[in-house]
Amino acid sequence: MNSLTLLMLLPIIGSIAVAATPKTKEVLSKQVALATTVIVAGATIAMAMNFQRDNVDLQFVEKYSWIPTFGINFAVGIDGLALVLILMSTILAPIVVLSGWNEAHGGRWSVKTFYILILVLETMMIGVFAATDVFLFYVIFEAMLIPVYFLIGGYGTGERSAAAVKFLIYSLFGGLLMLASIIALYVMSGAQGGHTFDLQALSQLEMSSTTQNFLFLGFFIAFAIKAPLWPLHTWLPDAAASATPGTSVLLLGVLDKVGTFGMIRYCLTLFPEASKTFTPLIMVLAVISIVYGAILAIGQKDLKRLIAFTSISHFGFITMGIFAMTSQGHSGATLYMFNHGFSTAALFIVGGWMIARRGSSTIADFGGLQRVTPVMAWSFFLAGMSSLALPGLSSFVSEFLVLVGTFTRYPVHAVIATFGIVLAALYILIPVQKALHGPTTPGNEGLSDLNIREKVAIAPVMAIIIALGFYPSPLLNVINPASAHVIAQMGFTDPAPTNGDK
Known part of the structure; x- marks a missing residue:
């Protein structure tokens, strides 16, 4: 399949099919949703096979007039960056459906509604990475809030309503700032040749440095909230703690990548000079996110909040790689987005199974799981090792590229960020020790290990984590040309290697 429009339509067609199933046939609704996501994943892989790796131009371009009065088009196309993120999104979708087979039970609405929301969200995940019309991007960017809001507020636990509202308020605030910048760009385009999005x-618009700085901030703040970057991150721990594990996978594994994707696609492309102006500040914020997120993760007693704070630290690495303005940093940041999606998915999925079995998300309640549930325990251990970027697992390659790419231009920032790796060992190894090893905590003796469905669901995630740890070339061959093209457009070249013989 080489049509992005058709790829976006497939989940919508699947959601209609789910809606047509009888309300009492919950298993059928799940099966239809799973089949749809598998088909979409297969179609995306087929598209990736036809992608021209060395072509830095947008591919699979489609453009249809949408609102001609305002010059708005339904325009889509992808480069290596967008392809990798769409591939990640569509592979994670069937894994989320299969791993969370019983997540929707006990929600405010029916099981069928849960899977309709998941499929609608999948369409938007594809669209937000593929959009080449800024207005279309904004519409999808904001529309994504609706299914996520209902997934958290309708099917989550604890303070789910408050968490959903907090997520919505933060995101809407950022979206309004971006909308103001988009309107300004539209007005300026009319004055310079014709209104367009x-x-x-x-x-190609010409604008003063002051104008560019203000418009840059409108986009960047929206993306920093979505990412999330310190100090605009505070909605994330509450949302992750309240959402179902599957929703958390899509929230942190995919939706938050829209923020870092937007920094590359829109901030750097539309406002290159402003991006250079704000780079020193953003690099400081990224380093703070790395260290701050790691320190707070160490002190967490709740498993889901722990994973949320580790992600804040990881997104600091991604943002640092983006604004290091080196090809290695950019390639590492993009690869990090992909790898983080799967390592976080593994943590939330396995952590969700642990919580469901134990009836608690408190880390101290999981003592001795390695003796009782060895497959589940080893799965969580492997996911944790990937999260702390252990050599031989996927996150190591991306984190290494980010640090190397940053060091060549910002050595102090890279050295401080390296301290985050030390902290990562603490925030992963301490809970691993408490949850998996030591004496079996009373109440854990009768816990069941992973069943066949759960093993099938987690197997591809673990396979990707291990395979990309040893052989990341298939992804890097797609990412590297796109990253080099972005750096060249920004007017940067990689710093020349230093020679001590001077």
């Missing part, structure tokens, strides 16, 4: 055309 086309990304390529808008990137």
Whole structure:
């Protein structure tokens, strides 16, 4: 399949099919949703096979007039960056459905509604990475809030309503700032040749440095909230703690990547000079996120909050790689987005199974699981090792590239960020020790290990984590040309290697 439009339509068709199933046939609704996500994943892989790796131009481009009065088009196309993120999204979707087979039970609405929301969200995940019309991107960017809001507020636990509202308020605030910048770009395009929302055309606009700085901030703040970057991160721990594990996978594994994707696709492309102006500040924020997120993760007693704070630290690495303005940093950041999606998915999925069996998310309640549930325990251990970037697992390669790419231009920032790796060992190894080893905590003796469905669900995640740890070339061959193209467009070249013989 080479049509992005058709790829976006497939989950919508699947959601209609789920809606048509009888309300009492919950298993059938799940099966239809699973089949749909598997088909979409297969279609995305087929598209990736036809992608021209060395072509830095947008591929699979489609453009249809949508609102001609305002020059708005339904325009989509992908480069290596977008392809990798769409591939990640569509592979994670069937894993979320299969691993969370019983997540929707006990929610405010029916099981069928849960899977309709998941499929609608999948369409938007594809669309937000593929959009090349800025207005279309904004519409999808904001529309994504709706299914996520209902997934958290309708099927979550604890203070789910408050967490859903907090997520919505933060995201809407950022979206309004971005909308103001988009309107300004539209007005400026009319004064310079014709009103348009086309990304390529808008990137050619002439504007003063002050104007560019203000418009940059409108986009960047929206993306920093979504990412999330310190100090705009406070919605995330509450949302992750209240959402179901599957929703958390999509929230942290995919939706938060829209923020870092937007920094590359829109901030750097539309406002290159402003990006350079704000880089020193953003690099400081990224380093703070790395250290702050790691320190707070160490002190967490709740498993889901622990994973949320580790992600804040990881997104600091991604943001640092983006604004290091080196090809290695950019490639590492993009690869990090992909790898983080799967390592976080593994943590939330296995952690969700642990919580469901124990009836508690408190880390101290999981003592001695290695003796009682060895497969589940080893799965959580492997996911944790990937999260702390152990050599031989996927996250190591991306984190190494980010640090190397940053060091060549910002050595102090890279050295401080390296301290985050030490902290990562603490925030992973301490809970692993408490949850998996030591004497069996009373109440854990009768816990069941992973069943066949759960093993099938987690197996591809673990396979990807291990395979990309040893052989990341298939992804890097797609990512590297796109990253080099972005750096060249920004007017940067990689710093020349230093020679001590001077």
